Amino acid sequence: MVQKREHWGSHWGFIMAAMGSAVGLGNIWRFSYAMGQGGGSAFLIIYLLSVLVIGFPVMLIEFSIGRRAQTDAVDAFKKIAPGTPWMAAGGLGVLAAFLILSFYGVIGGWSLRYSFEYLTGGITGDSTDFFVGFIGDTFSPIFWQFIFMGLTIGIVYLGVQKGIELSSKWMMPILSILLVGLAAFSLTLGGAAEAFAFMFQPDWAAFTDPSVYISAMGQAFFTLSLGMGAMLTYSSYLEPKERLTSSAAFIIVLDTLFALISGLVIFPALFAYGLDPAEGAGLVFMVLPNIFEALGGIGTLAGFAFFILLSMAALSSAISLLEVAVAYFIRKLNMSRKKVTVIVGAIIFLLGIPSSLSQGAVSITIFGESFLDFMDSFTGNLLLPLGGLIMVLFVGWTWTKKEVLHHGDIAHNPLGPLYFLTAKFVAPAAILVVLIMGMLNWL
Ligand code: ILE
Numbered sequence: 001m002v003q004k005r006e007h008w009g010s011h012w013g014f015i016m017a018a019m020g021s022a023v024g025l026g027n028i029w030r031f032s033y034a035m036g037q038g039g040g041s042a043f044l045i046i047y048l049l050s051v052l053v054i055g056f057p058v059m060l061i062e063f064s065i066g067r068r069a070q071t072d073a074v075d076a077f078k079k080i081a082p083g084t085p086w087m088a089a090g091g092l093g094v095l096a097a098f099l100i101l102s103f104y105g106v107i108g109g110w111s112l113r114y115s116f117e118y119l120t121g122g123i124t125g126d127s128t129d130f131f132v133g134f135i136g137d138t139f140s141p142i143f144w145q146f147i148f149m150g151l152t153i154g155i156v157y158l159g160v161q162k163g164i165e166l167s168s169k170w171m172m173p174i175l176s177i178l179l180v181g182l183a184a185f186s187l188t189l190g191g192a193a194e195a196f197a198f199m200f201q202p203d204w205a206a207f208t209d210p211s212v213y214i215s216a217m218g219q220a221f222f223t224l225s226l227g228m229g230a231m232l233t234y235s236s237y238l239e240p241k242e243r244l245t246s247s248a249a250f251i252i253v254l255d256t257l258f259a260l261i262s263g264l265v266i267f268p269a270l271f272a273y274g275l276d277p278a279e280g281a282g283l284v285f286m287v288l289p290n291i292f293e294a295l296g297g298i299g300t301l302a303g304f305a306f307f308i309l310l311s312m313a314a315l316s317s318a319i320s321l322l323e324v325a326v327a328y329f330i331r332k333l334n335m336s337r338k339k340v341t342v343i344v345g346a347i348i349f350l351l352g353i354p355s356s357l358s359q360g361a362v363s364i365t366i367f368g369e370s371f372l373d374f375m376d377s378f379t380g381n382l383l384l385p386l387g388g389l390i391m392v393l394f395v396g397w398t399w400t401k402k403e404v405l406h407h408g409d410i411a412h413n414p415l416g417p418l419y420f421l422t423a424k425f426v427a428p429a430a431i432l433v434v435l436i437m438g439m440l441n442w443l
Helices: 011-022 025-037 041-069 073-080 085-119 127-136 140-157 160-187 192-200 204-208 210-223 230-235 245-272 288-294 297-333 337-357 371-398 401-407 416-442
Strands: none
Touching: 011 160, 011 230, 011 245, 011 297, 025 041, 025 085, 025 210, 025 245, 025 297, 041 073, 041 192, 041 204, 041 210, 041 230, 041 245, 041 371, 041 401, 041 416, 073 085, 073 230, 073 297, 085 127, 085 140, 085 230, 085 297, 085 337, 085 371, 127 140, 127 288, 140 160, 140 297, 140 337, 160 245, 160 297, 192 245, 210 371, 210 416, 230 297, 245 288, 288 297, 297 337, 337 371, 371 416, 401 416
8 A cells, every 4th residue: 555645735834834843842941941051141152053053054954855855754865865874864863753752742741731720720839849749740740741642643643734734823823922922921020131131141151161062052953853853754745846945044033033032931030030040951840830829810821821832832843753753654564644643652652651750750860860851861962963963964975066955945045055065064063073072071
């Protein structure tokens, strides 16, 4: 049985879906705590540089491969370069999508639980106790992870157009409105000046810390959904004549704006209440509820808006991770989308359970980190940059210049030659340097 491949219904649908993939927990939950721990503005500057020098070429390269090959992340390399080891990049992508979704679903579940709490009255009392009690529980976080994964599976089950495209077209505008509204509100709370100083005034000492470079580059990969096959898979549902350069630029600009505006939601509120930005992974879950509680009724409403925003952002990203694996197994096992989605989704859910349990119920640590934190840093700081590096080398060094420009849809753009140089030399060198710094730092 050869199945007909699906395509996007419109170019706008593709843009919304790819933006949905990019904008996620990475922009709100991960960006705020990574920046909080990375010294604020120093992290921001290195992150913005990584987005420009690495993020843009890698995204355009993933798009070029996907649109050219019209197939899943592993098969794409087999089709373009048969019998070569380059398909390792696709394999790494599918593996990364699998592993990331396992713990992503856990945090998506936390967000849903918090949305539900604010819908039914809000979180009162010590919010750190509440959070630690909740994530340290055995069943409750797994129950919410189950609901979150169920929603993810449901959307992917419906297919590219009826599931992913339709849901993204609804969710992305709602997300944007909620985000801008919340930032406007947060800026009135009295911490705006301090937040601006924290976010935009460089602390030069942080530039000498190698770990800031690693986490900033890891963040660029994570937030733009690069190195995990997601952008490659999504662009494989494009018709061959669809524009790529402007789409990549649009998605990158919006994703970055989303992260910055999320910073303007979180940090002004944080400083207004004298709380610590370096709190770590629990930042939005432990710190923000204090603020919402202090604000009374309007705080409950803001809390609900915030956690619904977080849940929807997580969902539109989770579907792209699941789609990477689903697209691969539909072809590999030659089974229907519906069956593959349910089976693969269920396996990823089960794989996420140790991450959930590692938050207090059972002590599961690897190299001194909880299982969840380990999965996060292992995929973000190692797998994604490695997968991205192999993809850039593949395109930069095995395609002719003409092919690179043509498939990147940038041949007639004045920036074409610059893009070629960046893709061939600058981006791989930058990724390599940071990866090596990461290894040395780790040893
Ligand atoms: N890019 C999204 C985010 O920032 C996901 C990362 C897909 C795994 O959350």
